[in-house]
């Protein structure tokens with residue numbers, strides 16, 4: 001029987017459809033390592049347990065609890081059952097999940113079931129003399145606030161891509177099998193499943209380390225290709241403003257902002273984007289912001305680390321050429 005440290009932090013890891021650890025895993029375990037001892041929970045097909053536990057160790061999980069995936073057609077409830085079982089066993093100081101669609105769903109379900117406090121969309125975690133706290137960027141990035149619990153361990157969803165800390169590799173994490181008693185709570189079931197075929201080889205927008213985004217300033221869907229060209233040279237994901245989406249340059253899935261995807265990359269390049277508050281709400285926590293806009297008074301320059309006042313169709317081709325030349 002594995003003993004868990006009193007400062008254990010339970011980290012709920014997700015897997016990709018291909019059965020690998022989700023890209024959010026390194027950041028979640030890194031965040032956990034700054035406040036305690038990371039204990040990973042993995043719910044996956046049994047054949048993947050060893051490989052996934054080793055991968056979690058690489059990202060710093062001191063212990064790994066592995067649960068059986070069970071019926072794949074039941075949504076959320078089996079995962080909440082597994083988190084509840086792990087919580088009983090580990091008695092953690094906090095529970096960390098990704099602020100992904102699944103992570104949010106599981107976090108809400110688990111916090112409600114156990115009447116625990118829930119802190120969502122954290123951009124950092126920390127601790128003070130009273131326990132674990134979560135940091136948030138709110139009102140479009142205008143304020144940074146901290147949330148703390150007055151009762152019980154915090155359940156925290158962490159924005160993807162925002163955590164830079166990485167935990168030290170654990171060569172041989174303690175791996176134990178988690179036995180889960182199904183709660184019998186009614187679950188939504190998936191009746192049919194059709195995989196969407198994405199032809200893009202670019203990184204996914206949510207959680208990407210680098211993003212190049214385009215706005216209305218690109219002028220048309222054809223000309224938006226310039227954004228994609230720069231993204232490809234940088235190995236970045238492609239994003240867009242709502243005006244660019246509304247004008248039909250790219251699909252809604254590309255929209256960054258208050259009513260789109262909220263991102264926290266290391267690098268965010270904004271091309272022909274004015275920097276409206278609703279756009280900034282989705283990208284203001286990016287580490288380095290580069291903006292190209294022909295209007296020197298565009299609000300995006302107020303938050304940009306590097307700004308170029310100029311026409312994107314003059315500046316960006318030169319940037320692409322320079323980057324290509326540098327790559328050799």
Ligand SMILES: Cc1cc2nc3c(=O)[nH]c(=O)nc-3n(C[C@H](O)[C@H](O)[C@H](O)COP(=O)(O)OP(=O)(O)OC[C@H]3O[C@@H](n4cnc5c(N)ncnc54)[C@H](O)[C@@H]3O)c2cc1C
Pocket residue numbers: 214215216217218240241242243244255256257258259260261271272273274275276277278279282292293294295298310311312313
């Ligand atoms: C409830 C609500 C929710 C919203 N949610 C979102 C959201 O999630 N995401 C979002 O993005 N917006 C959102 N919006 C819309 C937001 O208010 C802005 O309208 C939108 O972000 C503007 O997009 P834009 O910067 O591309 O366009 P514009 O504001 O029109 O700016 C275009 C910019 O391109 C520059 N430009 C033009 N031509 C060139 C050129 N050749 N070279 C260089 N620069 C050039 C211009 O100087 C200008 O600054 C929301 C609005 C509301 C009311």
